[in-house]
Amino acid sequence: MRMTCAQIIMECLLEQGVDTVFGYPGGTILNVYDEMELHGYKDKIRHILTAHEQGACHAADGYARSTGKVGVCFSTSGPGATNLTTGIATAYMDSSPVVCITCNVSENLIGKDSFQEVDITGITMPITKCNFLVRSPEELADVIREAFAIARSGRPGPVLIDIPKNITAAAVDYEPLPVEQHAAHGRLAAMLRRSSHDLKTPEPDFGDIDRLLDMIAKAKRPLVLVGGGVIRSKGAVPQFRKFAETLNAPVASTIMGGGALPGDHPLFTGMIGMHGSHASNLASAECDLLIAIGCRFSDRVATVPDDFAKQAQIVQIDIDRSEIDKNVKTHHHIIGDARRVLQLLNEKLPDHDYPQWKQWVFSHPEVPLKKDGILHPHEILETIQALTDGEAIIATDVGQHQMWSAQYYHFSRPGQLVTSGGFGTMGFGLGAAIGAKLGNPDKPVVLCTGDGSFRMNCNELATLSHYRIPVIIALFDNHTLGMVRQWQHLIYGERYSQTDLDYAPDFVKLSEAYGIPGERCVSQAELEKAMARALESKGPYFLQCDIDKDAMVHPMVSAGTPVTEFLLD
Amino acid sequence: MKTEIHTRHTLSVLVENASGVLSQVSRLFSRKGYNIESLAVGTTDDPAVSRITIEVMGDDAMMEQLMNQLRKQFSVYSVQELLPQRSIRRELVMFKVKAETSDVRNEIVQIANVFRASIIDVSIKSLTIALIGDESKAEAMQNLLETFGILELVRTGMVALERGAYTISDDNKETTEFNLGKSVL
Ligand SMILES: Cc1ncc(C[n+]2csc(CCOP(=O)(O)OP(=O)(O)O)c2C)c(N)n1
Ligand SMILES: [Mg+2]
Numbered sequence: 001m002r003m004t005c006a007q008i009i010m011e012c013l014l015e016q017g018v019d020t021v022f023g024y025p026g027g028t029i030l031n032v033y034d035e036m037e038l039h040g041y042k043d044k045i046r047h048i049l050t051a052h053e054q055g056a057c058h059a060a061d062g063y064a065r066s067t068g069k070v071g072v073c074f075s076t077s078g079p080g081a082t083n084l085t086t087g088i089a090t091a092y093m094d095s096s097p098v099v100c101i102t103c104n105v106s107e108n109l110i111g112k113d114s115f116q117e118v119d120i121t122g123i124t125m126p127i128t129k130c131n132f133l134v135r136s137p138e139e140l141a142d143v144i145r146e147a148f149a150i151a152r153s154g155r156p157g158p159v160l161i162d163i164p165k166n167i168t169a170a171a172v173d174y175e176p177l178p179v180e181q182h183a184a185h186g187r188l189a190a191m192l193r194r195s196s197h198d199l200k201t202p203e204p205d206f207g208d209i210d211r212l213l214d215m216i217a218k219a220k221r222p223l224v225l226v227g228g229g230v231i232r233s234k235g236a237v238p239q240f241r242k243f244a245e246t247l248n249a250p251v252a253s254t255i256m257g258g259g260a261l262p263g264d265h266p267l268f269t270g271m272i273g274m275h276g277s278h279a280s281n282l283a284s285a286e287c288d289l290l291i292a293i294g295c296r297f298s299d300r301v302a303t304v305p306d307d308f309a310k311q312a313q314i315v316q317i318d319i320d321r322s323e324i325d326k327n328v329k330t331h332h333h334i335i336g337d338a339r340r341v342l343q344l345l346n347e348k349l350p351d352h353d354y355p356q357w358k359q360w361v362f363s364h365p366e367v368p369l370k371k372d373g374i375l376h377p378h379e380i381l382e383t384i385q386a387l388t389d390g391e392a393i394i395a396t397d398v399g400q401h402q403m404w405s406a407q408y409y410h411f412s413r414p415g416q417l418v419t420s421g422g423f424g425t426m427g428f429g430l431g432a433a434i435g436a437k438l439g440n441p442d443k444p445v446v447l448c449t450g451d452g453s454f455r456m457n458c459n460e461l462a463t464l465s466h467y468r469i470p471v472i473i474a475l476f477d478n479h480t481l482g483m484v485r486q487w488q489h490l491i492y493g494e495r496y497s498q499t500d501l502d503y504a505p506d507f508v509k510l511s512e513a514y515g516i517p518g519e520r521c522v523s524q525a526e527l528e529k530a531m532a533r534a535l536e537s538k539g540p541y542f543l544q545c546d547i548d549k550d551a552m553v554h555p556m557v558s559a560g561t562p563v564t565e566f567l568l569d
Numbered sequence: 570m571k572t573e574i575h576t577r578h579t580l581s582v583l584v585e586n587a588s589g590v591l592s593q594v595s596r597l598f599s600r601k602g603y604n605i606e607s608l609a610v611g612t613t614d615d616p617a618v619s620r621i622t623i624e625v626m627g628d629d630a631m632m633e634q635l636m637n638q639l640r641k642q643f644s645v646y647s648v649q650e651l652l653p654q655r656s657i658r659r660e661l662v663m664f665k666v667k668a669e670t671s672d673v674r675n676e677i678v679q680i681a682n683v684f685r686a687s688i689i690d691v692s693i694k695s696l697t698i699a700l701i702g703d704e705s706k707a708e709a710m711q712n713l714l715e716t717f718g719i720l721e722l723v724r725t726g727m728v729a730l731e732r733g734a735y736t737i738s739d740d741n742k743e744t745t746e747f748n749l750g751k752s753v754l
Contacts, residue, residue, distance in 0.1 A: 125593055126600070130643045133589070150643060154751060194646055205745075321746045322637035325630075335746040 001175070005140050006031035006168040009101065010041040012144040015179060018072050020063060020438050022048045022056035022431075026076025027116060029103035031168040033074075048438065048467060050431065051459035053080050057087020058431030058457075060098045061158075064091070065432070066393055066415045067439040068234060070151050071098045077105055078116030081162075082123065086425060088158045089127040093422025094256060095232055097156035099147050106166035107135070121162050129157030137170040142186035145177070149188055155320045156232055204336030209344045211332055212291070212315055216349070219289035219313075221357045222249040225272065225301075228256025228421070229294015229318060230338045231414040239342035240293070246346065248353045250361045252280035254295050255406050258417040263410025269361060273301040274557050275403045278364040281555075281563040284309050286360070293317045294338050297327040298422065299559065305329075307562045317341050367554040367569065377401065379524040380474055380545050381408035384446050387531045392444040393418060393436050397429035397453030399483040401476035403553040405448045427456030433471045434463055444535065446472045451501050452481045461514040464540040472534045473542045475507055478549045486552050490567055511542035518542035575626045577606070579658060579729050581737055582639060583646040586612055586619040590644045594621060597638050603627055607660070609726035618646065620737075622728045640747045647744065649737045651729045658729040661699060662707045663689070667718035668696040677717060684710050695720060703727075 003011070009032055013021065025033040036042040050056040053075045060071030071091075075084050081102040091098045104110065105117045121133045130150050132143045140163065147159040182188050216222060224244055230236045240260050244251050244267055251261050252272040261268045270277030272284060284290065290312040295301065302308035305328045314330040316323070317338065324333045334341050369378050381404060384392055394409055395418040396402040402419055411417050418436050420428040433447040454475055464471055476482075481499040488496050508518035519534075521527040521543060534541035556568040584590045591610060598605055607624040627635070632650070639648045651658070668674045674696060681688055681698050684706065690697035700710050704727075711722070731737075 121589065122592070125589070125596060191643075320641065322634070322641045324637075326634055326637075 001173065002171050003174050004031065004035075004169055004171050005137050005163065006035045007039060008141050008172070008174045009144065009163075009168070010035050010039070010045065011174060011176065012141055013045055013072065015145070015177065016070065016148050017179070018045055018070070020046045020048060021072045021074055022050055022059040022063075022435065023074030024050060024053050024056055024076065024080060025074075026080045028077040028105055028165040029074060029080075029168070031165065032101070032103065046438075047074075048434070048463065050434075051462045052457065053083035054087050054427065055431035055434070055457055055460040055463065057084045057098065057100065058090065058425075058428050059435035059438075060100075061087060061091045061096050061428075062395060062418050062432030062435030063439040064096045064098055064435070065094070065418045066436040068415060069097075069439070070148055071096070071435060073098065073100050075100070075102050076116070077103055077120070078118045080116075081118055081120040085123060085127065086427075087431070088124055088160065090420050090423040090425040090428055091158040092127045092129070094228060094420065095156050096158065097151040098158040099151050100158065100160045102160060102162050103168060104133070104162050104164045107164045108166070110164065121160065124160050127158070128160050131160040132162065134161065134163045134167055137167050137172040139187070140167065140172075141174055141177075142188070145182045145185075146187050146191070149182060155229075204334050204341045204344060206344070208332070208334040209341070209348075212334060212345065213348055215289055215313055215315065215332065216247065216291075216352070221287045221354065222247065222289040222291065223283050223287035223309075223312070224249055224251040225254070225284070225290060225292040225295055226251060226257035226260040227254040227293065227295020230257060230260045231294075233294065233319070233338035236337075236339035236342060237414050239339050239346060242346050243342045243349065246349050246351055248351065250279070250283055250358055252276070252283060254298075254301050255417075255419060255421045257295065258406055258419075259411035259414045262412040267358075270366075271406055273563060274303060274559065275407070275553050275555065276557070276563060277366055277407075278555060278566075278569075279361050279366070281557065281566075282364055283361045285311070285562070285564045287312045290314045291317070293342070294319075296323045299327070302328050302563075303557055303560060304562045373523060375521060375523050375527060375545055375547055377404040377476060377547055377551055378408045380448070380476065380527060380547075381405060383524060383527050383531055384448075384474065385409055387528065387535060388444045388446070392416075392446045393440060395419070395429050395433035395436055395445065395447045397447075397449040398424045398426045399450040399453060399481065400478070400486065400551070400553050401448050401450045401453075401482070403483075404476070407553075426450075426453040429453060430457050430460040430464070430471075430473070433473075434460060434469055437469050437471050444472070445470070446474055448474050448476065450482060451475060451477045451479060451504050451507070454507070455501075455504070458510065461511060461516060465514040465516050468539050470537075470539050470541075472531070473511070473540075475542070475544050476547055477504075477507070477544050478547050478551060479504065480549050482549075482551070483553070485549075486556070489550070489552070490556070491558065507544050508542065516540045516542050518544065520544040520546065522546045574628055576628075578625055578627055578632045579651040579653075579656065579727065580623045580625070580636065580639075581649045581651055581729060582621040582623065583613070583648075583737055584619050584621060585644040585646070586617050587644060590619070591621070593642055593644060594623075594639065597635060598623070598625060601631060601635060603631075603635075607724075607726040609660070609728050622726065624727050641751075643751060647737050649731070651731055656729050656731050658703050658727050659701055660703070660707065660727045661701050661725045662710070663697060663699050663721075663723050664710070664714050664719055665690075665695055665697045665721040666714050667694065667720055669694050673717060677714070680710070680713050686710065
C-alpha cells in the first residue's frame with residue numbers, strides 16, 4: 001500500500017495496539033495531525049490534547065507505569081520538543097517505556113538554525129534508551145517498530161523518534177506487519193542477527209542461582225530488598241511474593257518497589273533509606289545476607305554506599321549488567337529478568353523461617369500517628385485507602401506529600417504507585433494521574449500533590465476538565481515547599497529561605513474556574529465526606545487538604561550519613 | 570575522598586557505523602569528567618561496523634563502570650579492554666620538518682631510516698615523515714626532529730589489537746550477561 005509517512009506513523013501505532021496518544025500539535029507535525037482527520041485515525045486512536053508538552057510526556061509515562069504498556073506522546077519541533085525533555089528524563093530515571101514522536105523541520109532546513117529547529121536527538125541522547133533521526137521514508141516503519149521493541153524490552157525506557165517534516169509528507173510503500181513478526185524483518189532482524197543483541201531473552205546462569213541458594217542456606221539474618229525492577233518485570237510480582245513467603249524473611253522496599261509486597265503484609269518492613277522505616281534501615285545494618293532485586297542502591301537508599309549493609313553478603317539481581325557494583329560493591333550477582341530469576345529460585349528454595357531475627361526486626365517502634373482533630377497527612381492517606389478499599393492508583397508529585405503517600409498508603413499491586421522516584425520531578429503528578437486514569441478506567445485514581453508541585457503544572461486542570469477525566473486531586477496544602485522547609489528546619493538553623501508559599505491562589509476557586517468542583521477540608525471527618533462526594537461524582541474533583549506547615553516526614557536520615565543514624569525519629 | 574590510581578586504559582569498541590554513535594560513546598567519558606587521550610575510528614571488514622580505539626586515564630573501578638555503560642548502548646556491539654601485556658598498540662604520526670638544505674634533508678632521511686619511518690612528501694623547504702609505532706618511538710623521533718624545527722605534527726591516535734587469535738567478538742559470560750539488557754523480545 002502506498003501512503004504518506006504521516007499515515008504510516010498512525011498505521012504503525014495501530015500495529016503496536018496503541019489506543020491513546022498524548023500530544024500537542026505545531027508546524028512541523030501538522031501532516032501527522034492531519035491524518036487524524038483526513039483518514040479518521042482519531043476514531044481508532046484517542047488523542048489527548050494536553051495544556052503543555054511536559055504534561056503530555058508525564059501522561060504517557062503515567063499511562064505506561066500503571067498499565068505496563070508503552071506510553072506514546074507527540075510534539076512539534078523546537079520548543080515543543082524541548083518541553084518534553086523533563087518528562088523524558090523522568091521516564092528514563094524510573095525505566096518507564098515511553099515512545100516520543102517529535103517532528104523536526106524539513107531536511108533542507110536542518111542545520112540552518114531554521115524557525116523552531118532544535119537538535120532534539122542530540123539533546124535527549126543522555127536521557128533516552130535510544131533515539132532516532134529518520135532520514136529516509138523507507139526506513140520509517142522499521143524505525144518505529146524498533147523503537148517500540150527497545151522501549152518495552154529488557155530494562156524499559158524512553159525512546160525518541162525525530163522525523164523531519166518533508167519525510168512525513170513523502171509517500172512510500174507500507175506493508176502492515178503484525179507485532180509478532182517484527183523481529184523477523186528489517187532493522188530488528190538485522191540487529192538480532194548480531195550475537196550481541198540476542199533474539200531471545202537469555203536465561204539466567206544456573207550456577208549463579210545455585211550459589212545464591214547456597215548463600216541462603218548459610219544465612220541467619222537475611223533481608224530482601226525489592227526495587228522497581230520487580231514492578232517493571234511482567235509477571236514478577238506473584239513469583240516475588242512466593243519467594244518472600246518461602247524464604248519467610250523480612251522484606252524492605254525502595255519507593256519504586258512499592259506494591260511488590262502488600263503494604264500490610266506481615267513480612268513487610270516498609271520503605272528503606274532517607275525516609276525509611278526504623279525496621280528497614282536497622283535491618284539493613286544487621287542482616288548477614290541482603291538479596292536486592294531490581295534495585296540500584298541510589299543515594300536515597302544507600303546513603304553511604306561503603307557503609308550500607310556492611311555486615312552482609314550482598315547479592316544483586318538485575319536485568320541491567322551495568323547496575324552491578326555501580327553504587328554498592330556486591331558479593332554475588334545474577335543477571336536476568338526478575339520474573340525468571342525468581343521462578344528459578346522458587347523451584348529449588350526450601351521453606352525457611354527466622355523467628356528470632358524477624359522478632360528483632362519488627363521490635364522497633366515506628367513513628368506514632370497523631371489523631372487530635374486537626375488533619376494529619378497520614379489521615380489523608382487512610383481516608384483514601386478506606387474509601388477506595390485500597391484499590392486506588394496513587395499518583396504523586398514530589399516532596400513531603402510524596403513520602404507520606406509512599407509510607408502510609410498500602411500498595412497491593414504493581415503500578416499502583418505512580419511517582420517520580422529517580423528524577424524527583426515536581427509537576428509530574430497531574431499529567432501522570434491523567435495517563436494513569438486513561439489507562440485504567442475502572443480504577444479510582446487519586447493524585448496526592450503539594451501546593452508547590454501543583455502550581456508547577458496545574459495547567460493540566462484544563463485537560464482534566466475538557467475530557468472529564470475522573471481524577472481526584474488531594475492537595476496537601478502546607479503553604480510551603482515542605483520538604484525543603486524540613487531541611488531548612490533541621491539543617492539550616494530554621495532559616496526558611498524562599499520556601500513560604502503563603503501567596504498561593506485560592507486553589508478551590510482555581511479548579512472551579514476550570515469547571516472542576518472543589519472543596520476545602522480541615523479535618524479527617526470533613527475529608528471523608530468530601531472524598532465520598534468526589535468518588536460519587538464520577539468526574540474530576542479537587543480536595544484541598546489543609547495541613548500543618550511544620551509537619552515533617554519521619555523518620556529522616558541526612559544525605560551522606562548511614563541509614564541507621566536518624567536525624568529525626 | 571578516596572585516592573584513585575589513574576592508569577592508562579585502552580578500550581576497543583565495536584559500534585554501528587551510523588551518525589551520532591561517536592558522540593554517544595564519547596559522551597559517556599565526558600560525563601565522568603574523563604578526557605580522552607586518544608581516539609581512532611574506522612570501519613572494519615564489515616562496512617556497517619566501525620571500530621573505535623579509545624585511550625583514557627582512569628582508575629580501575631570507574632573504567633569498569635564506563636565499559637559497562639558503553640556495552641549497554643544499543644549501537645555498541647562489543648567492548649574490550651586491551652591490557653598492555655596482551656596487546657599491540659600502534660599509531661601513525663606525521664612530522665612536517667623544516668629542511669632547507671640538502672645536508673639537513675640527508676640527515677633527516679637517515680634518522681627516518683633508523684626509525685623505519687618513510688618520507689611521504691618533499692618540498693624545497695620541508696620534508697614530511699610518516700612514522701608507525703607506539704608513543705615511546707614517536708617521542709624519540711620527535712625529540713630528534715625538534716632540533717631541525719617541526720612545522721606541524723599530526724597523529725592518527727592509537728589503534729590496538731589483542732595478541733593471538735582471540736577477537737573482540739569472542740563470547741564469554743560477560744557478553745551473555747550484557748546481551749540480556751539488549752534483548753528486544
Ligand atoms: C522541578 C523541581 N524543582 C525543585 C525541586 C526541589 N524540591 C524538592 S521537594 C520541594 C518542595 C515541594 O513542595 P510541595 O509540592 O508543596 O510539597 P511538600 O513538600 O510541601 O509536600 C522542592 C522545591 C524538585 N524536586 N523538582
Ligand atoms: Mg507544600
